[in-house]
Amino acid sequence: MNVVPKILKGALGAAAAAGLVVGATAAPAAAGGAETAAGEVYVALGDSMASGPLIPLPTGPLACGRSTENYPHELADRLGVAELRDVTCSGAKTDHMTQPQSLSLLGVDMGEAPPQFDALSADTTLVTLTIGGNDAGLVGIAQDCMQLNPTADLCKDGFMEGGVDTVAQRIEAMGPKIGAVLDGIHARAPQARVLVTGYGDYIKPGGCWPLQPVLAADADWLQGSVNHMNRVIADRAAAHGAEYVDVFTPSRGHDACQSPGDKWVEGYVPTAPAAPLHPNARGEEAYADIIHTQLGG
16 A cells, blocks of 8 residues: 555655655654653554654654654653654554554565554653554545646536535544544553644645635635544544643644744645645654643643
């Protein structure tokens, strides 16, 4: 199974040619930061929003697109944790918390990533989780909604069956899976404080066609689907003993329509080293600040 979304393949190839993708390295334990976190054992679980694909410098399996500048590493620096176990991986779904994840890069088999829950243990004191986007398939859907013709049919209409939004159905079906993931975290790391992030603001109301080639109604539907997913994640966090971290509200005004110096996420054609439709280094740093604040930093 190719877990790197199709939209990333060209960017990964370009990054490799430019020397941005280098050999994998072990994730270092973070140092410095708040003394109150001394001894913290921090496990970061999740997908590409957390792993930070194509943000220099890479660490761990290349096909996971894990960056040393992703929010887990940034947060670990702020907290001064004793140990960081960052097992985030691009393409991860809820299934990959307990099952191996098949990896590929540019169509080449890259083996497997172990189940992310393998990083959890009784001594874990802090867990962050970002998951659900791949269960709902939103990156692929956003790719399918690229449109250069302003008079074309709306993409969202293709996901309606009998007047029912099938993407909304997928998002609702994701809820029990997230609940099971949270229960699994508590069982394996009973002493850990567990924080679950939502997803950010990717495109402003009405979009910004043609800067981002998605029609206005589709832009609102896509971001609305992200917001729906955030509500499901927040609900499951509340029901399963975890804290929800809202990254959408503080990311308003930092969407892909904004200037390169203001945006936290990249659009279909990145203007900074990052995967299309994913956070850039500024976004990962901002997410780390948001989580750090919620932790009392």
